[in-house]
Amino acid sequence: MDIPPDKLAWMYTTMYRIRRFEETMLEQTFKGKSMGVTHSSDGQEAGPTGICAHLTDKDWISSTHRGHGHCIAKGLDAKRMMAEIFGKATGQCKGKGGSMHIADFTKGMLGANAIVGAGIPLAVGAALTAKYKGYDSVGVAFFGDGANGQGVLHESMNLASVWKLPVVFACENNHYAEATPVEYAVAVGDIADRAQSYSMPGVTVDGMDAFAVYDAAGEAIARARRGEGPSLIELKTYRYHGHFHADEPHKYRSKEEEDSWHARDAIRNFETRVAEQALMSQDRLTAIRKEIDQEMLDAVEFAENSPMPHLDELYSDVYVSYSNPLQGLR
Amino acid sequence: MTTTEAPAAASHQPLGPGFDVPGRETTYRETFNRTLRDELNRDPDVFIMGEDIAGGAGRTDEEGKPLDAWGGPFAATKGLIQDFGPERIRDTPISEAGFLGAAVGAALTGTRPVVDLMYFDFVAVAFDQLLSNAAKSRYMFGGQTKVPITMFARSGGGTGHAAQHSSNFYSILAHIPGLKVVVPSDAYTVRGLLAAAIRDDDPVMVCNHKKLINTTGFVPDQSYTIDIGKGRLLREGKDVTIVGMSWTSPVCKNAAEQLAKEGIDAEVVDLLSVSPLDEEIFLDSVAKTNRIVIVDEDTPRASMASEVAAVVSEKAFDYLDAPIKRVTGPHTPMPYNRGLEAAFIPDEAAVAGTVKNLLNV
Numbered sequence A: 001m002d003i004p005p006d007k008l009a010w011m012y013t014t015m016y017r018i019r020r021f022e023e024t025m026l027e028q029t030f031k032g033k034s035m036g037v038t039h040s041s042d043g044q045e046a047g048p049t050g051i052c053a054h055l056t057d058k059d060w061i062s063s064t065h066r067g068h069g070h071c072i073a074k075g076l077d078a079k080r081m082m083a084e085i086f087g088k089a090t091g092q093c094k095g096k097g098g099s100m101h102i103a104d105f106t107k108g109m110l111g112a113n114a115i116v117g118a119g120i121p122l123a124v125g126a127a128l129t130a131k132y133k134g135y136d137s138v139g140v141a142f143f144g145d146g147a148n149g150q151g152v153l154h155e156s157m158n159l160a161s162v163w164k165l166p167v168v169f170a171c172e173n174n175h176y177a178e179a180t181p182v183e184y185a186v187a188v189g190d191i192a193d194r195a196q197s198y199s200m201p202g203v204t205v206d207g208m209d210a211f212a213v214y215d216a217a218g219e220a221i222a223r224a225r226r227g228e229g230p231s232l233i234e235l236k237t238y239r240y241h242g243h244f245h246a247d248e249p250h251k252y253r254s255k256e257e258e259d260s261w262h263a264r265d266a267i268r269n270f271e272t273r274v275a276e277q278a279l280m281s282q283d284r285l286t287a288i289r290k291e292i293d294q295e296m297l298d299a300v301e302f303a304e305n306s307p308m309p310h311l312d313e314l315y316s317d318v319y320v321s322y323s324n325p326l327q328g329l330r
Numbered sequence B: 001m002t003t004t005e006a007p008a009a010a011s012h013q014p015l016g017p018g019f020d021v022p023g024r025e026t027t028y029r030e031t032f033n034r035t036l037r038d039e040l041n042r043d044p045d046v047f048i049m050g051e052d053i054a055g056g057a058g059r060t061d062e063e064g065k066p067l068d069a070w071g072g073p074f075a076a077t078k079g080l081i082q083d084f085g086p087e088r089i090r091d092t093p094i095s096e097a098g099f100l101g102a103a104v105g106a107a108l109t110g111t112r113p114v115v116d117l118m119y120f121d122f123v124a125v126a127f128d129q130l131l132s133n134a135a136k137s138r139y140m141f142g143g144q145t146k147v148p149i150t151m152f153a154r155s156g157g158g159t160g161h162a163a164q165h166s167s168n169f170y171s172i173l174a175h176i177p178g179l180k181v182v183v184p185s186d187a188y189t190v191r192g193l194l195a196a197a198i199r200d201d202d203p204v205m206v207c208n209h210k211k212l213i214n215t216t217g218f219v220p221d222q223s224y225t226i227d228i229g230k231g232r233l234l235r236e237g238k239d240v241t242i243v244g245m246s247w248t249s250p251v252c253k254n255a256a257e258q259l260a261k262e263g264i265d266a267e268v269v270d271l272l273s274v275s276p277l278d279e280e281i282f283l284d285s286v287a288k289t290n291r292i293v294i295v296d297e298d299t300p301r302a303s304m305a306s307e308v309a310a311v312v313s314e315k316a317f318d319y320l321d322a323p324i325k326r327v328t329g330p331h332t333p334m335p336y337n338r339g340l341e342a343a344f345i346p347d348e349a350a351v352a353g354t355v356k357n358l359l360n361v
Helices: A005-030 A046-052 A068-073 A078-085 A120-133 A145-149 A151-162 A191-198 A210-225 A255-262 A266-276 A282-305 B028-042 B080-084 B096-108 B120-124 B127-134 B170-174 B187-199 B248-261 B279-289 B304-315 B338-344 B348-358
Strands: A060-062 A139-144 A167-173 A202-206 A231-236 B023-027 B046-050 B089-091 B112-119 B150-155 B180-182 B204-209 B216-220 B232-235 B240-244 B266-270 B273-275 B292-296 B325-328
Touching (some): A005 A046, A005 A068, A005 A210, A005 A266, A046 A139, A046 A167, A046 A210, A046 A266, A060 A120, A068 A078, A078 A282, A120 A139, A120 A151, A120 B096, A139 A145, A145 A167, A145 A191, A151 A167, A151 A191, A151 B096, A167 A191, A167 A210, A191 A202, A191 A231, A202 A210, A210 A231, A210 A266, B023 B028, B028 B046, B028 B187, B028 B216, B046 B096, B096 B112, B096 B127, B112 B120, B120 B127, B150 B187, B170 B204, B170 B273, B170 B304, B180 B187, B187 B204, B187 B216, B232 B248, B232 B279, B240 B248, B240 B348, B248 B266, B248 B292, B248 B348, B266 B279, B279 B292, B279 B304, B292 B304, B292 B348, B325 B348
Parallel strands (some): A060 A139, A139 A167, A167 A231, A202 A231, B046 B089, B046 B112, B112 B150, B150 B204, B180 B204, B240 B266, B240 B292
Antiparallel strands (some): B180 B273, B232 B266
């Protein structure tokens, strides 16, 4: 599939933005700036990028605890994401959600979801809204290999199939559910094979190759928009860091294994490809990196200088139409 | 109570049983169905989903209309698929977590799903979606969104449905911030509370006690809502306050009428909502009567009866002339045998007996 030049630039910008956001976020976490645990998705940039390249703000995605990449690919502002991780009032969720619950409903991002698998039916429901209201929108459910053990994934795939909903199931198989290797916990070699059980197309894609992801996602999303129902895409990928910031992955995986994935790095892969095919100039790539590097400095500065939420925020947003929830027994 | 869609010659009188407004005796079942129909007509974003809410999904009858083989569990949704079609009356596979999660996703993106969870016990199958997505999305996303979803299910014993189809654990749901839980006690209140739930922008669970479904009561003709979070007085009295909810509300009222014959003047509070909880109505009552008995068909530990007792002891301790008493089911699952089941469920005799012990008569 030919990728238009502005889309190519967007893809590079997005992957590099995810990478730098995760690196910066981890740095800040270790400086004590995050108020809780963070889960880095660096290494997995090609997946959300290649998929969200086909989406607009009118499409919806659901996400996971490892959701920063999905947020960025869906167009969220790095400043407000960083501020959320810092727990600040200017954060995407006013500092009330944190890293694991970043959402932006104006961008069709239905929220990072910290219960493994729990976000999946939300994308199915968004697709149901699309069908019910006659919208052109699609829903994309991002989830990991770990969610394959959750019943709600299978319920969601079956439901989407029998109702022929415009949804794409995007499984980011990063080969580890927390510290559990995929070959131990998942009964099939290729998770995409599970699509057969739900009468939908399933495809396994190199999740380190943004071009391959772009092609596969283009087909699945076009199929959804044509009203032909759901698809499953499995992205074979790798998280460069541990499950969460303080996890030491060398306790359960080898340096050699890590090196083999780093050798296939999605961003370097992309750079080589565009150079070989003269799709983007080195100057352009350098300019993008420079711009994003500055954006991350700005994001940290913004988060750092933002105010803490007012203590009244403890009580707000519980209900829409009930403004005086019990304020604790004090 | 808020009335809506008042007729041209609107009466200034309150709506409801005992007031001179147009209406008729109707079953709880028929009233529930009629309210769903009203709300489907009122708002095109409202649709219903659940297991066998039509029955025979995907098939047609002899006239070519969508089949309505079951009309829903307890005939709650009877006839709706033929009038509103299968997009709005949507039978689901048996996948409570999947379809409740999908309903939450649909609600987050601009529709107003109504979900039939069949038996109240099945809440447990879908619980993660209820707890982690429906109830928390608004708060954890900093108020960016709302989750206008209505769930309903049949609770309670008395029909031989045994341990896994007779639960009343609405206290577990009342415990969850972000969720509202209503417990109608007759045909009149289910209409107002169900309409309010469907129009509410927060997730609401409507608990229909199975023993109420075939009861009959006066229901006004015009559409109305009852404020979620407000209880009502079923009887005024001065000697003791008896608090009921769901099925136990009519039990309390009957017990109070028996007690009246013996010269005991009981006030009966019907909670109608367990979250939000109308504390004022029972605190005001106990300030007048100085005694309180709370009647709940749920198991006693951490129940709504316990919660009401805690609020009274904290906020009305000085008014109390006697210990707070709870009349609840025992700490057991619901038994099957009719005699055992009857012994589980608080009845008029248990309520009246507790009141008399409290008053030393």
